[in-house]
Amino acid sequence: MGKSSLYDTVPRSVRDHVSELVRELEKIAGADLTAVIVYGSAARGEFKQGTSDVDLVIVLAKAERQVLERMGEPLAVARAVARVDAMIVVEGEIHRAADVFPLFYDDIRGAHVALHGSDPFSELVVSDAHRRLRIEQELREAQIRLHLGVTEARSERKALGVLVHKKLRQLRFPLRALLELSGVECGFALDVVLSRCGKLLKTDTSDLLRVDAHPDKAHDALALLLTRAIDAVDKLEERAPSAGGSAS
């Protein structure tokens, strides 16, 4: 099934709301609207009605305040009616930002559909060195925030569970990127990512699938997974220390 057909699996009512938003954006931005790209679960065919967001990248030739302000209303309605989560970028900045957003760009490049205009992401080049740096940054940030979160939970099991759930959702992409960088093919489903990471890092991730039942055990498993993942990404640096690593 092609990418466009995967987007077609999104319910008609949701696609209609997105199309209406694109029409509004065309009216507001005119020729400055270079592209509207849908990515994420809606482009991967994993959209779940009632829970999934519709992730959009709105590409503008230039970001003028007046245009952005006028876009606010249709974007707010689209968010409230169909969970449209939009990001606005300037066309000329996309290539230059590939060094700081490698995982985000990988996510878009993995599956996306152009609803309007050209596709600025298909020709993008992202280097492994930048990927590795970004993975390490996200893992270390998650580790620091996990420490702080535990202190804020104040021994309340429910709060600890919420914290672990939140961190797991955030870690799905850097962990998946770590797997790919280590040569392990992986889909986007969280349980698959965790299970493959468990194998790669030789750690038991089964408690991470039972967060609600045992939030404390899940936290300990997550903390260990994070430590080992950071070690692994560090080792990747030792293997390929130059910033000009292989690009894809």
Added chain:
Amino acid sequence: MTEPASSMLAMGLDSPVELVGAYALLTVVGLVIAKAAQLAVLGWLEPEPVGASAATKKRLRAEAVTEDVDLAGLTQGKLPSADHHAHVAYLRGGVPSVAELLVARAEAEGWLAELDGGGLRVGEPDRWASSLTRELRAKLVVSELGRAGVLAAARAVAERHAGGFERDLVAAGLLRGSGARTAGSAAATVIGLAVAGAVLMRASTEAELGRAQLPLMVVFFAALLGTGFVASTARLTSAGERYLAWLVGATEALRADVASGQATVPDDVALAVAVEPRAALAGGAAH
């Protein structure tokens, strides 16, 4: 020809059944005219809906009673901002809906927290709390109390602002003012009572002639009941009804996210509760 027969023939009626049927028909036609008259009066008195023209928007901004509220934001196609959430709640259900909104918003702001026993723990709002929830906090003098007590305090806050909401919403063309409602009801009542009076007079004539007046009395009471029904005037203007219906559709995902706990930002929670009763939101989460 006997007198009863001549009397009926005077109206072109051949039998008592036809007589009652004729007055029943007269009642129905009269009530339809009463409703039409009411709608005509309301249409004449109803303000122009928001967004119709730049001049209207300017007038509405000038007429806004609640401080810093731009009523042009209360229009179809625009999601109401935080300044308008209480207006939307008031439009939907008056003071009780605003009270419910305040409690939900206070919980989302984090200073009002549900306790295991069903009560609520009262904390201190931070600087981002809305002015209305701060006013609610000022009314809560103990650190723990039941939900009913918090709701009563929220009602008091909502009642204090009800006049302002009402005037703003009337100015925005979404709510009917008491003057328009009274005039509309009066127009319908006058016509309805005239019809009921005609039926009563005929029933009285029938009684004087020694004929059964019970069926006409039934029609008379039906005319009175119908008049009461027709004369009742909805709070919302047609623009208000359309605006609320649009808001329900436009916040479908947001309300579901609030119901499931996915959306917890105070503004999101407040908008969802303003548009739909909290119980309905909770029901939505169960599905």
